[in-house]
Amino acid sequence: MLKFLQLAFRNVFRNRRRTVMTLLMVGGGVAGLLLVGGFFAFMFRGLRESTIRNGLGHIQIFTAEHFRRDEVHVLDTGISDWQHVASNVRSADHVRGVAPRIEFYGMLSNGVKSSVFMGSAVDPDAERAMSFSPRLASGRDLAESSSGEIEALVGTGVARSMSVKVGDGLTILAVTADGALNGIDVQIVGIVNTGFKDLDDRYLRITLPSAQRLLQSDRVTNLVVGLDKTENTDAVAAAFTPRLRGLSQEMTMKKWIDLAAYYKQVRTLFSGIFLFLGIIVFFMVLMASVNTLLMAMMERTREIGTMLAMGTPRPWIVALFMLEATITGILGAAVGLIGGNLIGIALNASGLHLPPPPGLSTEMAFRVLHVPALMMGASLMVVVSLALASILPAVRASRLQIAEALAHV
Numbered sequence: 001m002l003k004f005l006q007l008a009f010r011n012v013f014r015n016r017r018r019t020v021m022t023l024l025m026v027g028g029g030v031a032g033l034l035l036v037g038g039f040f041a042f043m044f045r046g047l048r049e050s051t052i053r054n055g056l057g058h059i060q061i062f063t064a065e066h067f068r069r070d071e072v073h074v075l076d077t078g079i080s081d082w083q084h085v086a087s088n089v090r091s092a093d094h095v096r097g098v099a100p101r102i103e104f105y106g107m108l109s110n111g112v113k114s115s116v117f118m119g120s121a122v123d124p125d126a127e128r129a130m131s132f133s134p135r136l137a138s139g140r141d142l143a144e145s146s147s148g149e150i151e152a153l154v155g156t157g158v159a160r161s162m163s164v165k166v167g168d169g170l171t172i173l174a175v176t177a178d179g180a181l182n183g184i185d186v187q188i189v190g191i192v193n194t195g196f197k198d199l200d201d202r203y204l205r206i207t208l209p210s211a212q213r214l215l216q217s218d219r220v221t222n223l224v225v226g227l228d229k230t231e232n233t234d235a236v237a238a239a240f241t242p243r244l245r246g247l248s249q250e251m252t253m254k255k256w257i258d259l260a261a262y263y264k265q266v267r268t269l270f271s272g273i274f275l276f277l278g279i280i281v282f283f284m285v286l287m288a289s290v291n292t293l294l295m296a297m298m299e300r301t302r303e304i305g306t307m308l309a310m311g312t313p314r315p316w317i318v319a320l321f322m323l324e325a326t327i328t329g330i331l332g333a334a335v336g337l338i339g340g341n342l343i344g345i346a347l348n349a350s351g352l353h354l355p356p357p358p359g360l361s362t363e364m365a366f367r368v369l370h371v372p373a374l375m376m377g378a379s380l381m382v383v384v385s386l387a388l389a390s391i392l393p394a395v396r397a398s399r400l401q402i403a404e405a406l407a408h409v
Contacts (some may be wrong), residue, residue, distance in 0.1 A: 006232070007318055007320070008323040008324045009327055010165060012324050012327050015018050015296070015299075016215055017022075018292060018295075018296070019328070020325075020334065022093055022174065022289070022292050023328070023331055024335070025288055025332075026285055026289075026328070026329065026332025026336065026382050026386070027095075027332050027333075027335030027339055028336065029285050029379045030332065030335075030336020030340060030379060031337075031339045031340035031378045032277075032281065032340075033277070033278060033281060033340075033342060034337070034340030034344065034371075034374060034375060034378055035340055035343060035347075035368055035375070036189055036274060036277060037274055037368075037370050037371060037378070038369045038371060038374065039268050039366070040271075040274055041369040041371050042367045042369045043364075044270070047263055047267075048230065048256075048263060049230065050258075051263050052230060053131055053133070053354065054132070055122075055132050055134075056128070056224075057061065057224035057225055057229040058225055058226060058230060058232075058233050058256050059224075059225040059233065059253055059255055060224050060225070060242070060254050060256075061223040061225065061240075061249060061251055061252070061253045061256070062079070062251070062253070063250065063252070064075055064252045064409050065249075065250070066078075066221075066252075067262050072399065073178070073179055073245075074215050074217070075102070075104075075215060075220075075221065078102070078220055078221050079219060079220050079222065081247070081249075082223060084247070084306070085223060085251065086098040086100065086223055086294075087242070088243045088244070089225060089240055090224070092239050092243065093225075093239065094229065094235070094236050095227060095228075095236065096129070096227055096228050097126055097129045097130040097225075097226045097288060098126065098223050099126035099127050099130060099132070099223070099224045099387060100122075100126070100220040101220060101221055101222050101260050102208060102212070102216075102220050103119070103120055103122065104119045104174055104211065105119065105290060106119060106120070106172055106173050106175070106270055107173045108162065108170050108171065108204060110162045110163065110164060110168075110170055111164060111171070113259070115158070116202060117154075117204040118199070118202040118203060118204065119206065120204070120206075120408070121170070121205070121207065121208045121212075122205065122208060123208045124142040124143060124207060127392075128141070129226075131226070132226065132304065134153060134190070134192045134205065134299055135193050135194065136153075136193075137156055137192065138166055138190065138191045139153070139166040139189050139190030139191055140175045140189055140190050140224060141153070141190060142207055143189075148186065150185065150186045150206060150207070150210045151186065151187055151206065151207065152170065152183055152188055152189065152204060152205070152206045153170075153188070153190045153191070154170070154188055154191060154192065154203060154204050154205075155191070155194060155199060155200035155201060155203030156191055156193050156200045157200035157202070157203075158201065158202065158204065159188070159191045165191070166189060166190065166191065167188065167189075168185070168188050169185055169188070171183055171184070171185050172184060172186055172206075176214075176215050176216040176217070177215055177217035177219070180209070180217060182214055182216065183214075184210065184214050185248070186206060186210070187363075192205065192339075196262075198212070201203040202303055204234065208220070220303060233255050233256065234255070235252060237255055238240075248339055278378075282381060285386070285389075288391050289307075289325065289385065289386050289389035289390070290392060292387045293325060293392075294393045294396075296313055296393070297321070297393040297397045299326070299396075300397075301400065304397050305403075305406040306319060306406065307402065311391060314399075315398070317398040318394040318395060319394075320364065320394075321394035322327060322387055322394055323395060325386040325387055325389060326386060326387050326390075329384075329385065329386030332386070333378070333379035333383060334379075335376065336379070337375055337381070343368075344370060345366075346352065347366065347368050348368060351364060352365075352366035353365055
């Protein structure tokens with residue numbers, strides 16, 4: 001077996017120029033996949049962390065009733081003893097903080113015009129402790145006002161529609177938990193750009209005490225949990241399960257991936273693009289390798305005839321060609337891994353930036369992550385490609401007639 005392997009290895013480098021060109025072609029395919037896949041992985045990670053930091057959090061806790069039925073009155077499916085629930089989960093490992101939220105709807109008015117809003121009430125200190133911050137277009141974030149004024153953030157669409165700016169006031173109206181109508185005056189301290197036009201046209205954010213005063217309820221819609229690392233989400237979610245049992249209300253939780261619809265859509269789109277590129281590279285390597293191996297087979301026709309004349313079994317001829325192709329694939333994958341990683345390191349050190357993505361005003365850094373699973377997948381793909389490409393030449397070589405092969409010029 002060792003001699004058979006040595007023979008295959010020496011045959012690979014018999015025509016060094018052709019072998020080098022094949023290795024460059026195969027290695028280029030692997031390097032290309034590593035660079036594209038590494039950039040996509042960097043983009044996915046950035047989008048994931050941005051989605052979480054923009055307020056989604058790593059885990060959100062709701063009452064089970066929240067998903068079983070629609071609310072009859074605001075917060076009637078909310079968490080009543082939310083401080084106790086928060087203390088239960090806050091003591092778990094890897095938990096950075098817990099922030100209560102209230103989601104509600106209502107009308108806002110500037111005295112001349114009225115519009116519907118989608119409200120979110122937060123604890124600003126708890127949000128900042130977990131590094132959650134709104135994307136401000138102007139102004140500042142919410143704070144506990146010492147002057148007694150109720151502060152609010154509005155979306156850019158709301159500010160434009162209602163003709164307000166930082167420092168102006170609005171009146172907001174909402175239905176309380178008892179079904180009555182209540183209203184409060186708020187002062188705009190910041191204007192937010194969420195990156196989604198429909199949300200910007202309806203977005204309003206106030207503090208939790210202000211919303212509880214408006215809605216006349218001490219319940220909250222959900223609790224948002226922030227962790228030290230996103231990779232710990234599954235482990236922490238498993239640890240939360242026994243902590244949420246035996247409470248006065250039946251609780252349920254959702255991980256960030258269950259709530260991040262936009263992230264999942266973007267990831268699905270770019271994963272499909274990467275799969276399409278991988279298929280193209282696969283067929284390019286396959287077709288080019290078939291051509292190269294057929295040329296090698298034609299050049300070695302007399303050699304194959306001699307081997308058959310000396311009693312070499314025909315299956316051995318097939319195995320020899322496939323082994324040579326596999327060795328070429330392994331070497332090509334190694335060239336691609338080395339080249340792709342070196343190019344990735346150079347690109348990361350270059351400080352390149354891309355134009356701002358839609359909805360943002362800052363440039364996006366161009367980085368390539370080194371993903372071990374991607375390296376293994378790309379390498380396996382080219383090795384399999386070369387092995388498949390060798391089947392046709394190997395079968396043709398094994399079917400040569402000895403007399404015709406020896407007479408071949």
